[in-house]
Amino acid sequence: MTSSTRQAEPPRSGERPRSRLDAFFQLTRHGTSIRTEFVAGMTMFFATGYLVAVVPALLARGGMPRAEVTTAVILVVGLATALGMGLYARRPFVVGPGIGGVALLGVTISAVEGVPWQTAMGMAFLSGALFLILTLAGLRRLIADAVPTPLKAAIAAGVGLFIAYLGFQNAHFVVANPKSNALSVGDLGSSGALLALIGLLLALLLTARRVPGALLIAVVATTLIGIPMGVTKVPDPLYSLPSGIGDLVLRVDVAGALKPEYLPYVLTFLVSEFFSTMGTVLAVSGRAGLLDANGNLPDINKPFVVDSASATAGTLVGVPAMTAYVESAAGAEAGGRTGLSAVFAGAGFLASLVLAPFVLMIPAEATAGVLIVIGLQIFGGITRADLGDLTTSFPALLTVVAMVFTFNIGTGIAAGILAYAALKLLTGRVRELPWPLGALCLPLVYYFWNLAH
Secondary structure (H helix, E strand, O other): OOOOOOOOOOOOOOOOOOOHHHHHHOOOOOOOOHHHHHHHHHHHHHHHOOHHHHHHHHHHOOOOOHHHHHHHHHHHHHHHHHHHHHHHHOOOOOEEEOHHHHHHHHHHHHHHOOOOHHHHHHHHHHHHHHHHHHHHOOHHHHHHHHOOHHHHHHHHHHHHHHHHHHHHHHOOOEEEEOOOOEEEEOOOOOHHHHHHHHHHHHHHHHHHOOOOOHHHHHHHHHHHHHHHHOOOOOOOOOOOOOOOOOOOOOOOOHHHHOOHHHHHHHHHHHHHHHHHHHHHHHHHHHHHOOOOOOOOOOOOHHHHHHHHHHHHHHHHHOOOOEEEOHHHHHHHHOOOOOHHHHHHHHHHHHHHHHHHHHHHOOOHHHHHHHHHHHHHHHHHHHHHOOOOOHHHHHHHHHHHHHHHHOOOHHHHHHHHHHHHHHHHHHOOOHHHOOHHHHHHHHHHHHHHHHHHO
Protein backbone atom coordinates (compact mmCIF):
# COMPACT_ATOMS: atom_id res chain seq x y z
CA MET A 1 0.00 0.00 0.00
CA THR A 2 1.45 3.37 -0.99
CA SER A 3 1.82 6.26 1.43
CA SER A 4 -0.84 8.19 -0.43
CA THR A 5 -3.46 5.60 0.42
CA ARG A 6 -2.13 4.30 3.72
CA GLN A 7 -4.62 4.72 6.56
CA ALA A 8 -3.81 5.71 10.10
CA GLU A 9 -3.29 2.59 12.18
CA PRO A 10 -3.94 2.06 15.90
CA PRO A 11 -1.03 1.26 18.18
CA ARG A 12 0.24 -2.27 17.88
CA SER A 13 -0.27 -4.66 20.78
CA GLY A 14 2.25 -4.05 23.54
CA GLU A 15 3.57 -0.91 21.84
CA ARG A 16 4.37 1.77 24.42
CA PRO A 17 5.55 5.35 24.10
CA ARG A 18 9.26 5.75 24.77
CA SER A 19 9.08 9.20 26.37
CA ARG A 20 6.67 11.95 27.38
CA LEU A 21 7.29 13.62 24.04
CA ASP A 22 6.49 10.34 22.30
CA ALA A 23 3.34 9.93 24.38
CA PHE A 24 2.12 13.48 23.73
CA PHE A 25 2.61 13.41 19.96
CA GLN A 26 2.06 9.64 19.58
CA LEU A 27 5.30 9.29 17.62
CA THR A 28 5.54 5.51 17.97
CA ARG A 29 1.91 5.06 16.97
CA HIS A 30 2.49 6.99 13.75
CA GLY A 31 5.74 5.20 12.98
CA THR A 32 7.92 8.29 13.26
CA SER A 33 10.66 9.66 15.51
CA ILE A 34 11.95 12.95 16.89
CA ARG A 35 14.68 13.01 14.24
CA THR A 36 12.21 12.38 11.41
CA GLU A 37 9.84 15.05 12.73
CA PHE A 38 12.73 17.52 12.98
CA VAL A 39 13.75 16.91 9.36
CA ALA A 40 10.11 17.20 8.28
CA GLY A 41 9.67 20.42 10.24
CA MET A 42 12.77 22.01 8.73
CA THR A 43 11.68 20.87 5.27
CA MET A 44 8.30 22.56 5.78
CA PHE A 45 10.02 25.68 7.08
CA PHE A 46 12.34 25.96 4.08
CA ALA A 47 9.47 25.23 1.67
CA THR A 48 7.32 28.02 3.14
CA GLY A 49 10.05 30.48 4.15
CA TYR A 50 9.40 32.59 1.06
CA LEU A 51 6.32 34.06 2.75
CA VAL A 52 8.66 36.12 4.98
CA ALA A 53 9.50 38.17 1.88
CA VAL A 54 6.41 37.86 -0.32
CA VAL A 55 3.63 38.64 2.18
CA PRO A 56 5.11 41.90 3.56
CA ALA A 57 5.86 43.08 0.01
CA LEU A 58 2.24 42.61 -1.06
CA LEU A 59 0.82 44.26 2.05
CA ALA A 60 3.27 47.17 1.69
CA ARG A 61 1.71 47.94 -1.69
CA GLY A 62 -1.46 48.77 0.23
CA GLY A 63 0.35 51.27 2.45
CA MET A 64 1.32 49.07 5.38
CA PRO A 65 4.81 49.55 6.92
CA ARG A 66 6.90 46.71 5.49
CA ALA A 67 9.43 46.28 8.32
CA GLU A 68 6.72 46.07 10.97
CA VAL A 69 4.64 43.71 8.83
CA THR A 70 7.62 41.40 8.39
CA THR A 71 7.98 41.06 12.16
CA ALA A 72 4.24 40.55 12.61
CA VAL A 73 4.08 37.87 9.90
CA ILE A 74 6.98 35.92 11.42
CA LEU A 75 5.46 36.09 14.90
CA VAL A 76 1.96 35.07 13.83
CA VAL A 77 3.12 32.25 11.55
CA GLY A 78 5.59 30.93 14.12
CA LEU A 79 3.11 30.94 17.01
CA ALA A 80 0.11 29.67 15.02
CA THR A 81 2.17 26.83 13.56
CA ALA A 82 4.01 25.78 16.73
CA LEU A 83 1.31 26.34 19.33
CA GLY A 84 -1.81 25.92 17.19
CA MET A 85 -1.05 23.16 14.72
CA GLY A 86 1.78 21.66 16.76
CA LEU A 87 0.63 21.55 20.37
CA TYR A 88 -3.16 21.87 20.00
CA ALA A 89 -4.12 20.14 16.74
CA ARG A 90 -0.95 17.97 16.74
CA ARG A 91 -0.91 17.87 12.95
CA PRO A 92 1.98 18.50 10.51
CA PHE A 93 0.88 21.76 8.91
CA VAL A 94 2.30 25.26 8.56
CA VAL A 95 -0.25 28.05 8.99
CA GLY A 96 0.42 31.33 7.21
CA PRO A 97 -1.22 34.20 5.32
CA GLY A 98 -2.74 32.90 2.10
CA ILE A 99 -1.10 34.67 -0.84
CA GLY A 100 -4.45 35.09 -2.60
CA GLY A 101 -6.06 36.77 0.41
CA VAL A 102 -2.98 38.92 1.00
CA ALA A 103 -2.97 40.07 -2.63
CA LEU A 104 -6.70 40.80 -2.42
CA LEU A 105 -6.17 43.01 0.63
CA GLY A 106 -2.88 44.70 -0.23
CA VAL A 107 -3.21 45.08 -3.99
CA THR A 108 -6.86 44.90 -5.08
CA ILE A 109 -8.69 46.51 -2.17
CA SER A 110 -6.09 48.97 -0.87
CA ALA A 111 -3.71 49.79 -3.74
CA VAL A 112 -6.22 49.64 -6.64
CA GLU A 113 -9.55 50.48 -5.01
CA GLY A 114 -8.00 53.01 -2.63
CA VAL A 115 -9.62 51.60 0.52
CA PRO A 116 -7.49 52.28 3.64
CA TRP A 117 -5.64 49.16 4.73
CA GLN A 118 -7.18 49.47 8.20
CA THR A 119 -10.66 49.10 6.66
CA ALA A 120 -9.51 46.25 4.42
CA MET A 121 -8.12 44.55 7.52
CA GLY A 122 -11.55 45.03 9.09
CA MET A 123 -13.07 43.03 6.21
CA ALA A 124 -10.57 40.25 6.83
CA PHE A 125 -11.42 40.36 10.55
CA LEU A 126 -15.16 40.02 9.88
CA SER A 127 -14.50 37.11 7.55
CA GLY A 128 -12.26 35.47 10.15
CA ALA A 129 -14.81 35.95 12.92
CA LEU A 130 -17.57 34.36 10.84
CA PHE A 131 -15.10 31.68 9.84
CA LEU A 132 -14.40 30.91 13.51
CA ILE A 133 -18.09 30.79 14.41
CA LEU A 134 -18.81 28.30 11.60
CA THR A 135 -15.87 26.19 12.75
CA LEU A 136 -16.84 26.14 16.43
CA ALA A 137 -20.39 25.24 15.41
CA GLY A 138 -18.98 22.17 13.65
CA LEU A 139 -20.24 23.16 10.19
CA ARG A 140 -16.85 22.93 8.51
CA ARG A 141 -16.28 19.42 9.81
CA LEU A 142 -19.79 18.49 8.72
CA ILE A 143 -19.11 19.72 5.18
CA ALA A 144 -15.67 18.09 5.02
CA ASP A 145 -17.15 14.73 6.04
CA ALA A 146 -20.01 15.15 3.53
CA VAL A 147 -17.74 15.62 0.52
CA PRO A 148 -18.01 12.36 -1.50
CA THR A 149 -14.90 10.22 -1.96
CA PRO A 150 -14.48 10.98 -5.71
CA LEU A 151 -14.42 14.72 -4.97
CA LYS A 152 -11.96 14.19 -2.12
CA ALA A 153 -9.72 12.33 -4.55
CA ALA A 154 -10.07 15.18 -7.04
CA ILE A 155 -9.29 17.74 -4.35
CA ALA A 156 -6.08 15.89 -3.49
CA ALA A 157 -5.16 15.62 -7.16
CA GLY A 158 -5.92 19.28 -7.72
CA VAL A 159 -3.76 20.28 -4.76
CA GLY A 160 -0.99 18.09 -6.16
CA LEU A 161 -1.21 19.72 -9.58
CA PHE A 162 -1.39 23.13 -7.91
CA ILE A 163 1.82 22.41 -5.97
CA ALA A 164 3.56 21.13 -9.10
CA TYR A 165 2.52 24.26 -10.99
CA LEU A 166 4.01 26.39 -8.22
CA GLY A 167 7.22 24.45 -8.69
CA PHE A 168 7.29 24.91 -12.47
CA GLN A 169 6.57 28.60 -12.01
CA ASN A 170 9.29 29.08 -9.38
CA ALA A 171 11.70 27.20 -11.62
CA HIS A 172 10.97 29.57 -14.54
CA PHE A 173 10.14 26.51 -16.65
CA VAL A 174 6.82 28.15 -17.54
CA VAL A 175 5.69 31.77 -17.58
CA ALA A 176 2.33 33.45 -18.07
CA ASN A 177 2.03 35.08 -21.48
CA PRO A 178 0.14 38.38 -20.97
CA LYS A 179 -0.79 38.62 -24.68
CA SER A 180 -2.26 35.16 -25.19
CA ASN A 181 -3.35 34.65 -21.57
CA ALA A 182 -1.67 31.24 -21.68
CA LEU A 183 1.40 29.55 -20.30
CA SER A 184 4.55 29.42 -22.40
CA VAL A 185 8.03 27.97 -21.99
CA GLY A 186 10.29 30.16 -19.87
CA ASP A 187 13.94 31.05 -20.38
CA LEU A 188 15.39 27.58 -19.85
CA GLY A 189 18.91 28.88 -20.35
CA SER A 190 18.78 31.30 -17.45
CA SER A 191 20.85 30.62 -14.36
CA GLY A 192 17.67 30.40 -12.27
CA ALA A 193 16.11 27.74 -14.52
CA LEU A 194 19.35 25.75 -14.61
CA LEU A 195 19.61 25.86 -10.82
CA ALA A 196 15.99 24.70 -10.52
CA LEU A 197 16.73 21.83 -12.92
CA ILE A 198 19.66 20.79 -10.73
CA GLY A 199 17.38 20.95 -7.68
CA LEU A 200 14.71 18.87 -9.44
CA LEU A 201 17.22 16.18 -10.40
CA LEU A 202 18.56 16.10 -6.83
CA ALA A 203 15.04 15.81 -5.38
CA LEU A 204 14.12 13.03 -7.83
CA LEU A 205 17.35 11.09 -7.29
CA LEU A 206 17.40 11.33 -3.50
CA THR A 207 13.70 10.54 -3.19
CA ALA A 208 13.93 7.56 -5.56
CA ARG A 209 16.85 6.19 -3.55
CA ARG A 210 14.88 6.75 -0.31
CA VAL A 211 17.63 8.84 1.26
CA PRO A 212 16.53 10.06 4.73
CA GLY A 213 15.83 13.81 4.64
CA ALA A 214 15.97 13.75 0.83
CA LEU A 215 13.92 16.88 0.26
CA LEU A 216 15.69 18.92 2.93
CA ILE A 217 19.07 17.89 1.52
CA ALA A 218 17.90 18.89 -1.97
CA VAL A 219 16.83 22.37 -0.81
CA VAL A 220 20.04 23.05 1.13
CA ALA A 221 22.32 21.66 -1.58
CA THR A 222 20.55 23.62 -4.32
CA THR A 223 20.82 26.81 -2.29
CA LEU A 224 24.57 26.30 -1.86
CA ILE A 225 25.01 25.56 -5.56
CA GLY A 226 23.09 28.76 -6.32
CA ILE A 227 25.78 30.90 -4.64
CA PRO A 228 28.53 30.44 -7.28
CA MET A 229 25.85 30.54 -9.98
CA GLY A 230 24.85 34.03 -8.83
CA VAL A 231 21.22 33.13 -8.13
CA THR A 232 21.62 33.82 -4.41
CA LYS A 233 24.35 35.06 -2.10
CA VAL A 234 25.48 34.76 1.49
CA PRO A 235 23.76 37.60 3.38
CA ASP A 236 25.75 40.25 5.20
CA PRO A 237 24.95 40.42 8.05
CA LEU A 238 23.59 36.95 8.77
CA TYR A 239 21.18 38.31 11.37
CA SER A 240 19.20 41.48 12.07
CA LEU A 241 17.07 42.76 14.92
CA PRO A 242 13.29 42.75 14.27
CA SER A 243 11.23 45.93 14.05
CA GLY A 244 8.44 46.64 16.51
CA ILE A 245 4.79 46.13 15.57
CA GLY A 246 3.23 48.96 17.58
CA ASP A 247 1.89 50.68 14.43
CA LEU A 248 -0.08 47.56 13.50
CA VAL A 249 -1.65 46.46 16.78
CA LEU A 250 -5.45 46.89 16.88
CA ARG A 251 -5.47 49.06 13.75
CA VAL A 252 -8.56 47.26 12.47
CA ASP A 253 -11.45 49.41 11.22
CA VAL A 254 -14.34 47.00 11.73
CA ALA A 255 -17.01 49.73 11.62
CA GLY A 256 -15.80 50.95 8.23
CA ALA A 257 -15.75 47.39 6.90
CA LEU A 258 -19.46 46.96 7.65
CA LYS A 259 -20.54 48.99 4.62
CA PRO A 260 -22.80 46.92 2.30
CA GLU A 261 -20.53 47.48 -0.71
CA TYR A 262 -17.74 45.60 1.05
CA LEU A 263 -19.79 42.42 1.54
CA PRO A 264 -18.44 40.74 -1.64
CA TYR A 265 -14.89 41.19 -0.36
CA VAL A 266 -15.80 39.68 3.01
CA LEU A 267 -17.42 36.72 1.20
CA THR A 268 -14.36 36.27 -1.03
CA PHE A 269 -12.09 36.09 2.01
CA LEU A 270 -14.49 33.64 3.68
CA VAL A 271 -14.98 31.17 0.80
CA SER A 272 -11.29 31.08 -0.07
CA GLU A 273 -10.24 30.47 3.55
CA PHE A 274 -13.12 28.05 4.19
CA PHE A 275 -12.14 25.62 1.45
CA SER A 276 -8.39 26.20 1.11
CA THR A 277 -7.50 24.65 4.44
CA MET A 278 -9.93 21.79 3.86
CA GLY A 279 -8.23 20.96 0.56
CA THR A 280 -4.76 21.25 2.00
CA VAL A 281 -5.55 19.22 5.13
CA LEU A 282 -7.18 16.39 3.18
CA ALA A 283 -4.46 16.24 0.51
CA VAL A 284 -1.50 16.38 2.89
CA SER A 285 -3.13 14.04 5.41
CA GLY A 286 -3.81 11.54 2.65
CA ARG A 287 -0.17 11.59 1.63
CA ALA A 288 0.87 11.18 5.28
CA GLY A 289 -1.49 8.22 5.76
CA LEU A 290 -3.58 9.98 8.40
CA LEU A 291 -7.03 9.53 6.82
CA ASP A 292 -9.52 6.87 7.87
CA ALA A 293 -11.27 4.35 5.62
CA ASN A 294 -13.78 7.00 4.47
CA GLY A 295 -11.11 9.51 3.53
CA ASN A 296 -11.74 11.67 6.60
CA LEU A 297 -9.19 13.04 9.06
CA PRO A 298 -9.97 12.21 12.71
CA ASP A 299 -10.34 15.39 14.80
CA ILE A 300 -10.27 17.50 11.64
CA ASN A 301 -12.02 20.29 13.52
CA LYS A 302 -8.84 21.00 15.48
CA PRO A 303 -6.85 22.17 12.42
CA PHE A 304 -9.96 24.08 11.39
CA VAL A 305 -10.10 25.84 14.76
CA VAL A 306 -6.43 26.77 14.46
CA ASP A 307 -6.70 28.36 11.01
CA SER A 308 -9.98 30.17 11.74
CA ALA A 309 -8.74 31.50 15.10
CA SER A 310 -5.49 32.57 13.44
CA ALA A 311 -7.40 34.23 10.60
CA THR A 312 -9.28 36.29 13.18
CA ALA A 313 -6.50 37.07 15.66
CA GLY A 314 -3.90 37.72 12.96
CA THR A 315 -5.77 40.77 11.66
CA LEU A 316 -5.38 42.40 15.09
CA VAL A 317 -1.65 42.71 14.41
CA GLY A 318 -1.85 43.32 10.66
CA VAL A 319 -1.67 39.74 9.32
CA PRO A 320 -4.75 38.66 7.29
CA ALA A 321 -6.07 35.49 5.63
CA MET A 322 -4.31 32.81 7.68
CA THR A 323 -4.65 29.33 6.21
CA ALA A 324 -2.84 25.99 6.05
CA TYR A 325 -0.09 26.10 3.42
CA VAL A 326 -0.03 23.56 0.61
CA GLU A 327 3.75 23.39 0.96
CA SER A 328 3.11 21.54 4.23
CA ALA A 329 3.11 18.54 1.91
CA ALA A 330 6.89 18.83 1.91
CA GLY A 331 6.84 17.81 5.55
CA ALA A 332 4.60 14.82 4.85
CA GLU A 333 6.96 13.67 2.10
CA ALA A 334 9.88 14.01 4.53
CA GLY A 335 8.09 11.68 6.96
CA GLY A 336 6.29 14.18 9.17
CA ARG A 337 3.23 12.62 10.74
CA THR A 338 2.56 14.57 13.94
CA GLY A 339 2.40 18.04 15.41
CA LEU A 340 6.03 17.83 16.47
CA SER A 341 7.09 18.67 12.92
CA ALA A 342 4.84 21.75 13.12
CA VAL A 343 6.53 22.72 16.40
CA PHE A 344 9.94 22.53 14.72
CA ALA A 345 8.69 24.49 11.68
CA GLY A 346 7.17 27.17 13.92
CA ALA A 347 10.42 27.39 15.88
CA GLY A 348 12.22 27.93 12.59
CA PHE A 349 10.01 30.92 11.84
CA LEU A 350 10.47 32.38 15.31
CA ALA A 351 14.24 32.02 14.92
CA SER A 352 13.97 33.97 11.66
CA LEU A 353 13.05 37.04 13.72
CA VAL A 354 16.81 37.56 13.95
CA LEU A 355 17.89 35.26 11.11
CA ALA A 356 15.61 36.71 8.42
CA PRO A 357 18.54 37.47 6.04
CA PHE A 358 19.56 33.80 6.22
CA VAL A 359 16.01 32.64 5.46
CA LEU A 360 15.74 35.03 2.51
CA MET A 361 18.97 33.55 1.13
CA ILE A 362 16.99 30.45 0.03
CA PRO A 363 15.85 31.23 -3.54
CA ALA A 364 12.53 30.08 -4.97
CA GLU A 365 14.50 27.98 -7.44
CA ALA A 366 15.88 25.88 -4.55
CA THR A 367 12.40 24.70 -3.55
CA ALA A 368 10.97 24.44 -7.08
CA GLY A 369 12.12 20.87 -7.72
CA VAL A 370 10.89 19.71 -4.33
CA LEU A 371 7.44 21.12 -5.06
CA ILE A 372 7.31 19.40 -8.45
CA VAL A 373 8.17 16.02 -6.91
CA ILE A 374 5.62 16.47 -4.10
CA GLY A 375 2.92 17.61 -6.53
CA LEU A 376 3.47 14.58 -8.73
CA GLN A 377 3.15 12.18 -5.80
CA ILE A 378 0.01 13.81 -4.40
CA PHE A 379 -1.58 13.99 -7.87
CA GLY A 380 -1.52 10.20 -7.92
CA GLY A 381 -4.55 10.29 -5.62
CA ILE A 382 -6.74 10.88 -8.69
CA THR A 383 -6.79 7.09 -9.16
CA ARG A 384 -9.26 6.88 -6.26
CA ALA A 385 -11.84 8.92 -8.17
CA ASP A 386 -14.74 7.12 -9.89
CA LEU A 387 -14.40 8.42 -13.44
CA GLY A 388 -17.11 6.14 -14.86
CA ASP A 389 -20.00 8.23 -13.53
CA LEU A 390 -20.32 11.60 -15.28
CA THR A 391 -22.14 13.12 -12.31
CA THR A 392 -18.95 12.67 -10.30
CA SER A 393 -16.23 12.63 -12.97
CA PHE A 394 -17.11 16.05 -14.38
CA PRO A 395 -17.15 17.76 -10.95
CA ALA A 396 -13.85 16.02 -10.23
CA LEU A 397 -12.34 17.37 -13.45
CA LEU A 398 -13.75 20.84 -12.81
CA THR A 399 -12.27 20.84 -9.30
CA VAL A 400 -8.78 20.16 -10.64
CA VAL A 401 -9.02 22.53 -13.59
CA ALA A 402 -10.57 25.43 -11.69
CA MET A 403 -8.06 25.05 -8.86
CA VAL A 404 -5.12 25.44 -11.22
CA PHE A 405 -6.57 27.93 -13.73
CA THR A 406 -7.86 30.31 -11.04
CA PHE A 407 -4.74 29.71 -8.93
CA ASN A 408 -7.01 29.29 -5.92
CA ILE A 409 -7.64 26.03 -4.07
CA GLY A 410 -10.82 27.34 -2.46
CA THR A 411 -12.36 28.39 -5.77
CA GLY A 412 -11.61 24.99 -7.29
CA ILE A 413 -13.29 23.12 -4.44
CA ALA A 414 -16.29 25.47 -4.53
CA ALA A 415 -16.70 24.93 -8.28
CA GLY A 416 -16.53 21.15 -7.89
CA ILE A 417 -19.12 21.08 -5.11
CA LEU A 418 -21.50 23.31 -7.04
CA ALA A 419 -21.17 21.19 -10.20
CA TYR A 420 -21.68 17.99 -8.20
CA ALA A 421 -24.87 19.33 -6.61
CA ALA A 422 -26.23 20.63 -9.92
CA LEU A 423 -25.66 17.35 -11.78
CA LYS A 424 -27.20 15.22 -9.02
CA LEU A 425 -30.24 17.50 -9.02
CA LEU A 426 -30.64 17.65 -12.82
CA THR A 427 -30.27 13.88 -13.27
CA GLY A 428 -32.88 13.09 -10.62
CA ARG A 429 -30.34 11.65 -8.19
CA VAL A 430 -30.81 14.25 -5.50
CA ARG A 431 -30.81 11.55 -2.81
CA GLU A 432 -27.11 11.09 -3.49
CA LEU A 433 -26.47 14.72 -2.60
CA PRO A 434 -25.55 15.17 1.10
CA TRP A 435 -27.63 17.96 2.58
CA PRO A 436 -24.62 19.99 3.82
CA LEU A 437 -23.41 20.30 0.22
CA GLY A 438 -26.90 21.18 -1.00
CA ALA A 439 -27.13 23.93 1.62
CA LEU A 440 -23.93 25.47 0.23
CA CYS A 441 -25.30 25.99 -3.27
CA LEU A 442 -26.93 29.40 -2.79
CA PRO A 443 -23.93 31.11 -1.14
CA LEU A 444 -21.60 29.53 -3.70
CA VAL A 445 -23.69 30.82 -6.59
CA TYR A 446 -23.51 34.27 -5.00
CA TYR A 447 -19.73 33.88 -4.60
CA PHE A 448 -19.19 33.08 -8.30
CA TRP A 449 -21.61 35.83 -9.35
CA ASN A 450 -19.43 38.29 -7.44
CA LEU A 451 -16.27 36.94 -9.07
CA ALA A 452 -17.85 37.43 -12.49
CA HIS A 453 -18.77 41.02 -11.68
